[in-house]
Amino acid sequence: MRLAELSDVGFRYRDTTESALDGVSLTIDDGEVIGLAGPTGAGKTTLCMALVGLVPHATGGVLAGSVRIGGRESASSSLGELLTPLDADRALVAVTFQDPESQIVGMTVEEDLAFGAENLGVRRDEIRRRIDESLDFVRLGHLREAFPYALSGGQKQRVAIAAALVMRPRLLILDEPTSELDPHGRAEIFELIGRLASTGDYAVVVVEHALDDLAAAVDRLIILEAGRIVFDDRPDHVLRKVDRLIEIGVRPPDASVLGLAAEQVGLIAPTDRAFVTPDELLEAFPR
Amino acid sequence: MTQSFRLYEPGSSFLYRLDPRVKLIGVFAIFFLSILFTDPRFLAPVFLGVLGLIVAGHVPMRRVALMLRSLAILVAIALILWPLIYQKGPVITTILGFKITEGGLFYGGGMAFRILDMVVAPIALFLTTTQPDFIAGLRRLGLPYKASFALATALRFLPTIVGVGQSIVEAQRSRGLDPSRGSPLRRMKSYARILGPLMITSIRIAQQLVLAVEAKAFSINRPRTFYRELRFDTHDYVALSVIGLICCVALAVRVLGYGVL
Amino acid sequence: MIAGADLRAEGVWFSYPGREPALRGVDVEIGAGQFVALVGQNGSGKTTLAKHFNGLLRPGRGRILVDGQEIAERQTADLASTIGYCYQNPDHQIFATTVAEEIEFGPRNLGVSAEEVVARTGRLLDLVNLRDEAERYPFSLGRGQRQKLAVASVLAMEPRILIVDEPTTGLDWQGGAAMMRLMRELHASGRTIVIITHDMNIVAEFAERAIVMAGGRIVVDGTPAGVFSDDDALREADLRVPQAFQITRRRPDLFDGQPLTVDEARRALLSRSTVAAGDLS
Numbered sequence: 132m133r134l135a136e137l138s139d140v141g142f143r144y145r146d147t148t149e150s151a152l153d154g155v156s157l158t159i160d161d162g163e164v165i166g167l168a169g170p171t172g173a174g175k176t177t178l179c180m181a182l183v184g185l186v187p188h189a190t191g192g193v194l195a196g197s198v199r200i201g202g203r204e205s206a207s208s209s210l211g212e213l214l215t216p217l218d219a220d221r222a223l224v225a226v227t228f229q230d231p232e233s234q235i236v237g238m239t240v241e242e243d244l245a246f247g248a249e250n251l252g253v254r255r256d257e258i259r260r261r262i263d264e265s266l267d268f269v270r271l272g273h274l275r276e277a278f279p280y281a282l283s284g285g286q287k288q289r290v291a292i293a294a295a296l297v298m299r300p301r302l303l304i305l306d307e308p309t310s311e312l313d314p315h316g317r318a319e320i321f322e323l324i325g326r327l328a329s330t331g332d333y334a335v336v337v338v339e340h341a342l343d344d345l346a347a348a349v350d351r352l353i354i355l356e357a358g359r360i361v362f363d364d365r366p367d368h369v370l371r372k373v374d375r376l377i378e379i380g381v382r383p384p385d386a387s388v389l390g391l392a393a394e395q396v397g398l399i400a401p402t403d404r405a406f407v408t409p410d411e412l413l414e415a416f417p418r
Numbered sequence: 419m420t421q422s423f424r425l426y427e428p429g430s431s432f433l434y435r436l437d438p439r440v441k442l443i444g445v446f447a448i449f450f451l452s453i454l455f456t457d458p459r460f461l462a463p464v465f466l467g468v469l470g471l472i473v474a475g476h477v478p479m480r481r482v483a484l485m486l487r488s489l490a491i492l493v494a495i496a497l498i499l500w501p502l503i504y505q506k507g508p509v510i511t512t513i514l515g516f517k518i519t520e521g522g523l524f525y526g527g528g529m530a531f532r533i534l535d536m537v538v539a540p541i542a543l544f545l546t547t548t549q550p551d552f553i554a555g556l557r558r559l560g561l562p563y564k565a566s567f568a569l570a571t572a573l574r575f576l577p578t579i580v581g582v583g584q585s586i587v588e589a590q591r592s593r594g595l596d597p598s599r600g601s602p603l604r605r606m607k608s609y610a611r612i613l614g615p616l617m618i619t620s621i622r623i624a625q626q627l628v629l630a631v632e633a634k635a636f637s638i639n640r641p642r643t644f645y646r647e648l649r650f651d652t653h654d655y656v657a658l659s660v661i662g663l664i665c666c667v668a669l670a671v672r673v674l675g676y677g678v679l
Numbered sequence: 680m681i682a683g684a685d686l687r688a689e690g691v692w693f694s695y696p697g698r699e700p701a702l703r704g705v706d707v708e709i710g711a712g713q714f715v716a717l718v719g720q721n722g723s724g725k726t727t728l729a730k731h732f733n734g735l736l737r738p739g740r741g742r743i744l745v746d747g748q749e750i751a752e753r754q755t756a757d758l759a760s761t762i763g764y765c766y767q768n769p770d771h772q773i774f775a776t777t778v779a780e781e782i783e784f785g786p787r788n789l790g791v792s793a794e795e796v797v798a799r800t801g802r803l804l805d806l807v808n809l810r811d812e813a814e815r816y817p818f819s820l821g822r823g824q825r826q827k828l829a830v831a832s833v834l835a836m837e838p839r840i841l842i843v844d845e846p847t848t849g850l851d852w853q854g855g856a857a858m859m860r861l862m863r864e865l866h867a868s869g870r871t872i873v874i875i876t877h878d879m880n881i882v883a884e885f886a887e888r889a890i891v892m893a894g895g896r897i898v899v900d901g902t903p904a905g906v907f908s909d910d911d912a913l914r915e916a917d918l919r920v921p922q923a924f925q926i927t928r929r930r931p932d933l934f935d936g937q938p939l940t941v942d943e944a945r946r947a948l949l950s951r952s953t954v955a956a957g958d959l960s
Contacts, residue, residue: 398948
């Protein structure tokens with residue numbers, strides 16, 4: 132199913148002169164795993180919020196072009212209408228945010244997980260079942276009664292993801308889930324993303340400003356610069372454009388940079404694919 | 419670091435198993451009794467009664483005592499101030515030109531116990547009730563959802579804001595600004611400097627929170643499910659009956675003229 | 680050259696109230712003018728240790744010496760002109776209504792003369808590239824600029840030692856690079872710099888010395904090259920070496936050694952032919 136369709140979308144926040152988004156067109160279908168990267172201010176968060184309808188309904192501002200979420204036009208629906216599930220208490224889209232703390236609404240982990248589903252009017256026993264499953268999936272079952280302030284940053288992000296999963300979204304958007312985390316936390320999140328992707332149940336959009344972990348985790352990589360989409364392709368195609376990525380301000384994985392250099396000096400055969408992980412490159416070197 | 423925000427500790431006695439609505443009603447009943455009487459000979463038993471419940475309910479007395487300790491000053495003020503102001507009956511003694519009367523002492527004692535009654539009851543409530551249950555109880559007793567949501571959110575973020583405040587004090591000390599030093603005026607100005615970053619951070623959190631809440635379909639036009647189920651059990655009906663009985667008896671006693679000085 | 684500042688911890692043990700020890704017998708000495716990275720996961724003790732150096736925390740056992748003297752009797756606020764501590768979240772220390780005022784506040788509070796305050800503020804504004812923003816409301820700036828403002832206002836006390844907590848977390852690549860260039864400049868002018876970080880790329884590119892912590896102890900302490908090669912220590916600290924090093928260490932023959940950063944590795948590869956190499960940044 133076509134989950135989201137943006138056509139020539141432009142957006143400007145209130146009281147600003149620059150566009151946060153400019154001529155953005157893209158589609159998202161069931162089951163896709165998409166990475167979204169770009170420097171600060173490129174419009175990544177704005178794009179995420181447009182996919183949820185928060186832009187423009189919760190943020191104000193001027194939206195141009197067409198944003199269709201689950202077949203509904205964002206501009207002509209209210210936020211409530213946009214977020215109304217199409218079927219079987221399955222939310223269309225759920226989102227997690229960069230700041231681990233301020234997205235946890237509930238007094239305890241369990242309360243937070245229930246909140247979204249409560250709003251959707253899901254039956255109580257169904258909510259309980261989903262909470263059990265989600266806690267299990269993010270491996271935080273032992274923290275069911277915990278207070279948010281007692282959790283680490285990584286745990287908070289996992290709680291946020293679990294809360295999103297309880298809404299059973301068709302499209303799950305993770306906005307910079309690892310920026311405030313340490314390497315441990317980051318590894319936990321990407322491990323979780325890997326498992327989410329392999330269920331095939333969700334379309335996932337992950338936003339990062341670094342590519343090292345992201346490029347290997349997704350099937351499709353979108354790079355934003357100043358509100359415009361510069362690349363939208365497979366990671367191993369996007370990562371060949373090392374110089375352009377550097378110019379945009381997105382750091383390519385070391386493996387991609389070194390792979391290109393190795394190609395240039397004839398150490399490895401010319402190819403049309405970039406190297407995404409160190410192992411890939413090491414495999415390709417002559418013995 | 420902020421362990422102290424956790425008032426509730428799990429337990430299994432009857433106090434913990436009572437429906438939060440019953441406990442809330444119990445607290446209101448204690449408030450009612452505290453205001454109904456002024457005679458310490460009637461108010462003290464109320465206090466002792468609640469303490470008895472706490473002991474019987476296996477609630478850790480240590481924590482109760484800790485919280486009551488912080489009331490010590492208020493209680494002392496009541497015991498000292500009221501007899502100086504209120505005079506009735508035979509004079510016991512005279513201090514610095516103020517007559518201390520028997521009636522005054524009783525009245526001061528009554529006020530002191532009133533304070534104790536009105537504080538120990540909520541303490542017993544909070545020590546035996548989880549936060550979500552407390553909010554659910556209020557809601558089921560009639561508090562509108564939006565109000566209970568606001569209250570729950572405030573409780574949720576209180577430790578966060580306190581943590582931010584502590585961070586701010588540390589950060590400023592690292593720059594040579596120590597709020598705990600200097601004249602009282604200087605100290606006030608120093609603490610005022612914490613307000614700026616604290617407000618900004620709180621507003622930031624609030625802005626993010628609004629987006630998160632909206633993203634979770636808060637404004638959707640559908641009947642809302644309430645996940646937390648509250649159901650009365652036999653022991654709840656029994657407790658309610660007892661509370662009701664005590665209130666009726668107290669009211670009758672009062673109407674007959676007893677319990678006031 | 681700013682002379683003789685050093686930090687020393689001797690047998691330091693510390694526990695947060697009611698918790699397991701966060702520092703277990705830490706001994707370390709940081710000499711004047713060094714650029715040190717204090718590395719580890721959250722909970723490793725790196726921030727806890729750093730907070731001991733300016734007295735925000737006091738050891739349960741052991742001593743802390745700054746500039747050769749024990750600091751047990753001294754208050755954090757008094758140490759601000761010797762050792763500056765810059766918080767991870769700049770928003771927690773900014774309270775003035777303009778950028779310039781924010782920087783001025785510390786020295787004015789210290790009783791520094793009016794002309795000196797103006798001079799210092801001017802220098803710092805130029806240093807962090809905020810001269811044009813001097814009269815702006817601090818919270819109207821972007822995160823990276825606010826971070827630099829925070830550093831500038833700590834520097835206004837003219838400390839010889841600077842501890843910066845997570846200079847690049849929350850910033851994008853350019854923002855982080857700008858921050859680290861500032862750190863490098865400060866180091867070049869003779870200050871002792873200690874950065875707390877978990878970004879191994881930063882360690883590879885900027886640090887002279889890396890002190891890796893795990894479970895409240897120092898597990899390895901040496902040059903980045905030495906530390907990156909200590910697999911056991913890194914495993915204990917649960918840290919991964921930068922991608923570039925992951926590649927070069929397996930094929931030193933191709934890279935003429937085991938360069939730590941992607942720039943060095945790339946140059947090594949490209950020098951295998953007559954094609955000239957340019958820099959990544």
